[in-house]
Amino acid sequence: MKDSYQLIAPYYNLLTKLVFGKHLREAKTCFISSLKSKKILIIGGGDGLDYQEIQSDLTGEYWELSSSMLELAKGNLQKSELHFYLGDFQRKEDMLFDEVWFHFVLDTMSDEEIEGMLNEIKAVLTDKGRLYFVDFFQPVTTKQKLLNQVMIKFFRLFASHKREDIPDYEIILKKNGWTFIEGKGFLKGWVKAQLWAKID
Template sequence: MKDHYSFLAPFYNQLSKLIFDDQLMQAKTYFVEDLSNKKILIIGGGDGLDYQSFQAQLSGEYWEISKAMLSKAKSNLGESGLSFHLGYYQVEKEGFFDEVWLHFVLDTMRDEEIANLLGEISKSITPGGRIYLADFFAPQNTFQRIMHRSMITFFRIITQHKRASIPDYEEILVADNWKKSSEKEYVKAWVKAQVWEKN
């Protein structure tokens, strides 16, 4: 599998902070709480740098399709209790994870891929477990629309990004019997952090 993110891996985090300051990191960590005794499934975690400050509390699995990003995550989260996996998530232990973190990954997937992934997550999560989603939502003004179009064009060229639009996360999650329990907005509601629980 070709690593389309190898070019970006060395400076992806710096580029993100240059454009968005710390707001994407804040969206990824706002709902992080009481990680002791929890098994966490992180899918598409990138270089893992945003989780570094609390890595000692992390236990579970980390899945990433980019070999370069996964290598950086292993280095950045070397003191965690995570096991690292290259490729697309595959269920290894049913009913094992207390939380699934989907941080800026669903917007890279087609709707049917998201639906399939949610099916795998439903097998993997414990009763009462939750999904912690953080991602870009519909742009709220002209500047955001221009920025968003530019970002999608950039990622489609550099990383073979599959999408030209934002998924309707909420419609897809509700269709799979998930219920939103919490939400926090960033970047004037262009970015949102959400917690979803199974109905």
């Protein structure tokens, strides 16, 4: 399996902190609650560094496509009760999760891949389960628009990202049987953290 993040994995977290400070980490943790009683599925968690402080309360599964990112996450989250897996999420029989976290990962996928992933996830989420989604939305200010273009080009070049645009997440989620529960904006709404539930 190709490791698209091999080059940038060691610098990824530092880079995001240099450019965005603490805002992305805040978005990834703002809806975290009662972790001890939940089984969490993390898809594309990267190096896991931003979950380090809460790791002792984390139970569930951690899936990564990049072996470099996965190895970093295993080290950063060694006090968690997470099971780490390389590759595309594979469902185990009877395994259900209370929350699925997609943090800055859906924007790396095509619309078709997002739809496929959302449908897969539906089957492993409890009826009261939540999808905790965080990502870049349309940039708002001129500076953000510029930075957005630079980021898209950077990730296409160094991490083989396919997209040249930002997905219409909310349209895709609604079309695929999800309903919006709660949201919070960061960086003037360029980044949003949202909770969604399945409706069918």
